[in-house]
Amino acid sequence: MMQSAVYLPHNATTPLRPEAERAVIATLARVGNPSSVHRFGRAARRTIEDAREQVAALVGARAENVTFTSGGTEANALALRGAGRARVVVSAVEHASVLAAVPGAVRVPVDSEGVIDLAALEAALAADSRPALVSLMLANNETGVIQPVARAAEIARRHGAALHCDAVQAAGKIPVDAAELGAHFVTLSAHKLGGPMGVGALVTDGTAPLEALLKGGGQERGLRAGTENVSGIAGFGAAAEAVRADLDCMGRLAAWRDALEARARAAVPSARILGADALRLPNTSCLALPGVAAETQVIALDLAGVAVSAGSACSSGKVGASHVLAAMGLDADIVGSAIRISLGWSSAAADIERFLESWTALAARTAPGGAVSAA
């Protein structure tokens, strides 16, 4: 099988940072159940509590308000179902793990840039007086568009609603401060920020009540039963610390991303950048090439050794257009021709060149009219 040498779906999963890899490997070699009282158990417990401090520091929270889970999906499910609110209000562009956890949730529309309509949120909350939970992502996984979470939290508070923020894509890419966001619950995932797969966290503000999804064993102060994934948690902690020290790396990625978009548009005038007028993550670009199906682009790029994705990994390979782009009210030919390029800590300037080379060549071959100018 041809191995893609250029990896540009960092929003799907990003490689382990060296600091995290070292922490994972060092702890994998150790033995000890954190609930055991002997020395092996106590050492494992200490590893977890150190990591809890590191993860808390990433989002300006208190360590005791961090509950480790098996990942972002479980943390989202824990918040949405454990908050015990009679109804849930979400944005139309939330991750599948939020939308599926509460199928009956009220969906608030977004504008053509993918930003939530705050007036509609207010109206949705005002329409029903039962206690509500608002779930709004900090940054979208497909477009990178950043939501006005703090303002949504203000509105939620006015209506006595709690706010959950899925910060899985934002954490590690932009500064995240749980208190500034005004969120009662914040979801984090390790493998999206250079930590290992199989671990995430739900951070609370310490005031909102929460009921466990998994029971039995009493781990994580009763909020999440099951023997802790010690090496995963250690890696999460190390990644959180590393990413906090390296947020500057995102400045570099933003410059590359902007250059990529400018050159792509210059080379192919019909190309469109989705969500470009909104505040976005520095690493993400959602690029549409009207007339060329996203699948065709992704496969051709893979053959050229460049890995990108069409939509989110969770739904890639499935038939059906992106619910995110559809919610933005974009035409079907835009939605069906959009690919996602997401850079990460291990990206290099050469990756951008390789992508542009392959993508503009593809556009020249396949785009209707072959409208390609010299890049």
Added chain:
Amino acid sequence: MRANEATAKIENAVRGALKNPRSDGAPVYLDYQATTPTDPRVVETMLPYFNARFGNPHSRSHAYGWRAEDAVEHAREQIASLIKANPKELIFTSGATESNNLALKGVAYFYKDKKNHIITCVTEHKCVLDACRHLEQEGFRVTYLPVGANGLIDLERLKATIDDKTALVSIMAVNNEIGVIQPIREIGRICRERGVFFHTDCAQAVGKIPLDVEDMNIDLMSISGHKIYGPMGIGALYVRRRPRVRLVPLINAGGQERGMRSGTLPLPLCVGLGAACAIAEKEMGAEAERLKAMRDRLYNRLKQRLPEIYLNGDLDHRIPGNLNISFAYVEGEGLMMGLKDLAVSSGSACTSASLEPSYVLRALGVEEELAHTSLRLGLGRFTTEAEVDYAADRIAAEVERLRAMSPLWEMAREGIDIKSIKWAEH
């Protein structure tokens, strides 16, 4: 290069952490039922997936994703092979606690319109009992079968308890505290005859005793990674396809794992669980013999030196790597404190911080005072004969020391029946 160096380092670290325990002051690890070290061969298999072979197994549009998916499916085959299942019948979870929650709540919720009764057992793992209590609060009827003094359930009683509203029987294969093996094959036959689903928590059984989901008529089976020399944070649930068992998912989104369990699959952990199962399948027979010999050696040495020690749970229907012994006339906390050079536990890890006597031992009819004096001794893949001998000598010496200070022990030696004494109240 990099991976090989790291492997060598891990191999040394694991072996170093477990061998020659006294040379660097580390305790002898005899708590293999709480958690097992990750086998160095498992770590070696996992390593490339942390860097060179990383990828999201759900990314179907590029080579990274395909290769990740292949690795996950290979791991699924390795797990399936160990329990004689079809790989399609295995769902990855974050561990046995999640598997048990998913099996119990998932089946209960799905069939709730027709059936509302669940049968389990008083000595099940805490997460099974807690999930059952949760279901009771929601209106389900739960029967908690008692166990005999040997720790085993009574099959006639099970038969008599099943009624036309029973949806599920959940009985663990191997108990985590006393290591006894329940009559799984017989339970499976009874459940199949009566048209009731059979779930078994096999966290302590997989890789220790032969399991065959067809032969044993098992419909759902919980599997843990870190109890079988695989990594923490990964487990699996076997869910039968024919006759089909249906579940309401606990974590619902994205549609991974046939819609029964959502979330990005943790690639290196899946690979690690697969590798651990493959090793277990190959080595289980020889390992069981080796552990049984060491277990018997440990038990015999203790019996030779110490009178009035009592084995909790059946000795014959028991996994080879477990002993659970009560040391009469010894104060349990004192015993643990005196044995700091042994990593042992007084019950299950999940309840070890509590000072309550083990509910498992109480269910066997062990008196509270005696239950307080119990130690669980878990032997495993890296246990050596020298460690066993050291542990036997240290336990014996410590018990003798504590008994020498105990007036109760002195009275018992003089033939006074302690229970007949009416203690003055102060």
